[in-house]
Amino acid sequence: MPNLIFITHPEVAIDPAVPVPHWALSPTGRSRMEAFARHPIVRTVEAVACSNERKARDGAEILAAHRALPIIVDPELGENDRSATGYIAPPEFWEVVDAFFADPTRSIRGWERAVDAQARIVRAVTRIAEDRAVDGDMAVVSHGGVGSLLFAHLSGAPDARPYAQPHSGGGASSASIGRA
Numbered sequence: 001m002p003n004l005i006f007i008t009h010p011e012v013a014i015d016p017a018v019p020v021p022h023w024a025l026s027p028t029g030r031s032r033m034e035a036f037a038r039h040p041i042v043r044t045v046e047a048v049a050c051s052n053e054r055k056a057r058d059g060a061e062i063l064a065a066h067r068a069l070p071i072i073v074d075p076e077l078g079e080n081d082r083s084a085t086g087y088i089a090p091p092e093f094w095e096v097v098d099a100f101f102a103d104p105t106r107s108i109r110g111w112e113r114a115v116d117a118q119a120r121i122v123r124a125v126t127r128i129a130e131d132r133a134v135d136g137d138m139a140v141v142s143h144g145g146v147g148s149l150l151f152a153h154l155s156g157a158p159d160a161r162p163y164a165q166p167h168s169g170g171g172a173s174s175a176s177i178g179r180a
Helices: 027-037 040-044 054-065 092-102 114-131 144-155
Strands: 003-008 045-050 071-073 137-142 175-179
Touching: 003 114, 003 144, 027 054, 040 045, 045 054, 054 071, 054 137, 092 144, 114 137, 114 144
Parallel strands: 003 137, 045 071, 045 137
Antiparallel strands: 003 175
16 A cells, blocks of 8 residues: 655745745755655655645655656645734744644634644545555645644544644654555
8 A cells, every 4th residue: 555645844935025825945945855855765756746835836846856756736735724814923923823723613813723724634635645646655745734733633633732843933844654
């Protein structure tokens, strides 16, 4: 049975004047994704899926370029919708993130509810795993918040916050591997 490798995008170039979904990977993020693309686990990947946010697309393009792989762009792989607030500077941003995870059935400052983001990412990953056009391993490049929600769902955990990435500067890539 093939693996599905879920990868969160690495560091981004934070620009408060640019909408968050349009942020690109930073030079550090690009370098980290290049290093990951050379990892032996990627040798068996036959397709790459990503959200339609630029930082995830940048990561997917780097990963796919190493093996001349197709990329599937799926908007349902996007991060939790934070468009109601746009950019929020730390440390306030991390306070809002903590509230997002702490009360998953409530919209925090107009953000997409955690339960809705979780249902969306689970639905997207399930659909990709079931409907893929390749028989081998597949990589999904997405985001830390929804990745935490996905991991909590797959683990049967009621709280996703313990699985969230540490408070950092705009991404910190990680990967989880599971049977598709």
